[in-house]
Amino acid sequence: MALDDNATETRTSFHAMSEGTLEDWQAIGEAMKPHADALPDRVLKHLSLLQGDYGGYAVDRLEHSLQTATRAHLDGKDGEYVVCALLHDIGDTLGPHNHADIAATILEPFVSEENHWIVKHHGIFQGYYFFHYIGLDRNLRDQYKDHPSYGACAQFCHLYDQNSFDPDYDSKPLSFFEPMVREVLARPKKSLYKKSA
Numbered sequence: 001m002a003l004d005d006n007a008t009e010t011r012t013s014f015h016a017m018s019e020g021t022l023e024d025w026q027a028i029g030e031a032m033k034p035h036a037d038a039l040p041d042r043v044l045k046h047l048s049l050l051q052g053d054y055g056g057y058a059v060d061r062l063e064h065s066l067q068t069a070t071r072a073h074l075d076g077k078d079g080e081y082v083v084c085a086l087l088h089d090i091g092d093t094l095g096p097h098n099h100a101d102i103a104a105t106i107l108e109p110f111v112s113e114e115n116h117w118i119v120k121h122h123g124i125f126q127g128y129y130f131f132h133y134i135g136l137d138r139n140l141r142d143q144y145k146d147h148p149s150y151g152a153c154a155q156f157c158h159l160y161d162q163n164s165f166d167p168d169y170d171s172k173p174l175s176f177f178e179p180m181v182r183e184v185l186a187r188p189k190k191s192l193y194k195k196s197a
Contacts, residue, residue: 040182043106047090048174058165061092066171067164073172075159079180083107084115085160086177088122099123109188117149118156125157 010031012024050061057064069086077085084107091102104120111119125141132138144150 040178040185043087043090043185044174044178044181047087050090050093053093055092058167061089062174063167063171064164065089066174066177067166067169068160069177070169070171071160071164073177080111080115080184082177083180083184084111084119085156086181088119088161109191110184111189114149114152117147118153121149121153122157122161125153126161128154128157129162 010027012020012027014020014024047062047065050065051063053061055061059067065086065088068088069082072085073082087103087107089099089103090106091099095102100120100123104116107119108116121141121144124144127136127140128138130138131140141150141154144153
């Protein structure tokens, strides 16, 4: 292993993963820890970038996210659900053709399977409210009618998502949700890299 020019980080010397040693992978694990620790900061920063981006709606994308999360919070949903509501459209500008997948991928290690499923599929489920106007089948969501989370996703879209474009709605500010985001993203429930029990 070699140290970088600033001697702050140990780096591996292999050029192919097949050449790596236990020490190499331990060093990589240590180098990745700050990225994991800073995830809440990066997510909150990206969410704030949605401010001012209206995408044709009556409110900007940040306000839509805040309204969705506020409605869920005021309805008594737990912090994990509220964070999912807050982040459900975080991928709008990064993946306009698959925004739900981006949010779901970020949240997957940290949330329940049902909450992950809701976020991942809300793009199709919200289509119930407008797909027929753009030449698509508004009941496209029914391909999932036998899935155990179908009702939960339909409820999320109906109660919190589709109605959160109101310029007069009194949303909680992003700072209100920050502790929830930090708590939910602090500890993965599952991870590709987590040792199995």
